[in-house]
Amino acid sequence: MSVSDASDLDSAVRDGQRRAVARALTAVENGLPGADALVDALYPHTGRAWRIGITGPPGAGKSTLTDRLVTAFRERGETVAVVAVDPSSPFTGGALLGDRVRMDRHAEDDGVFVRSLAARGALGGLSEATEAACDVLDAAGYDIVLVETVGVGQGEIDVAEATDTTLVVLVPESGDAVQAMKAGLMEVADVFCVNKADKPEASNLVRALRATLHLRDVEAPAVVKASALEGDGLGALVEALDGHRARLAARWDEIRAERLRRRVRRLVEGHWRRDFWTGGRADTLAEAVRELDAEGRAPHALAARVLAGGLRRP
Ligand SMILES: Nc1nc2c(ncn2[C@@H]2O[C@H](COP(=O)(O)OP(=O)(O)O)[C@@H](O)[C@H]2O)c(=O)[nH]1
Ligand SMILES: [Mg+2]
Secondary structure, three states, X not given: OOOOOHHHHHHHHHOXXXXXXXXXXXXXXXXXXXXXXXXXXXXXXXXXXXEEEEEOOXXXXXXXXXXXXXXXHHHOOOOEEEEEEOOOOOOOOHHHHHHHHHHHHHOOOOOEEEEEEOOOOOOOHHHHHHHHHHHHHHHOOOOEEEEEEOOOOHXXXXXXXXXXXXXXXXXXXXXXXXHHHHOOHHHHOOEEEEOOOOOOOHHHHHXXXXXXXXXXXXXXXXXXXXXXXXXXXXXHHHHHHHHHHHHXXXXXXXXXXXXXXXXXXXXXXXXHHHHHOOOOHHHHHHHHHHHOXXXXXXXXXXHHHHHOOOOOOO
8 A cells, every 4th residue: 555645645644534544554654655745744733642652571561551541541531542563573463463352442432543563664763663653643633642562672762762751561570670671661761660569579669669760860750550450550650641741741842852853863864874885885895895905904994984985986
């Protein structure tokens, strides 16, 4: 499916037409022709939705919690879009199908839109694909966009870059706090949820997290205990998320400008990376490496020559 007329799709997306929204998401996910123009046309109509990233180790309860949050936000009248980002799979994996099934309870609700995103072709990587998907849903009028990350590691950090509020979900078993620190999740978390509080050890993890967080200078993120399975602690969690949203609101223009700056940098780097080794540069370098003597093959000197254009064919 190609977006042959991005401007048509643009107005239908802004109308909130579900089919148009789905097509637009397919376009940005795959980097289809017209997708960039579509995102640019929608961008001026974004900035209203609250984008919450939900991240954490597999099995922590992110999907269960996402489902609870959808219900909580719907109860107070907000419309919600859910994006499940799976950077690891070019296909719709089993986990995502599971998420779909769980989300079925919202299937009849016009105020909820659920979609998985594999991010195959977007220039600028997962951050850009996620941000573009959020733009589509924002412009379509959804009040809240929940972005669940299915992948681990860098994928989670990328998604955190693309959302306003990052909720990190951890569970008492399996040394999650240590894992989270290693993965860099402590730095990106705005709110922590210690899930599966119906199990023992949850309080210990909450204490350990708070102790670690208070060692830092910055305003410590809230740590909330919940059981997504039983629906406990949801009120406190929503309150903590709202608290972060209120802090964002005070600096919203500044945050949006900073995000745009980072995004354009990523796009420029993406273009640059894609285009740099074309135009014979790769061949020229391979040739040079073969022909040069041992001294000439010094890696840093060669890199500097490539950057200065010194290896270009005449
Ligand atoms: N005991 C308990 N199990 C939970 C809780 N939340 C989720 N689970 C279970 O943990 C498993 C993984 O949940 P899921 O939401 O798919 O985790 P995800 O991989 O992070 O999305 C499922 O079997 C859930 O039913 C909870 O609060 N308590
Ligand atoms: Mg999940």
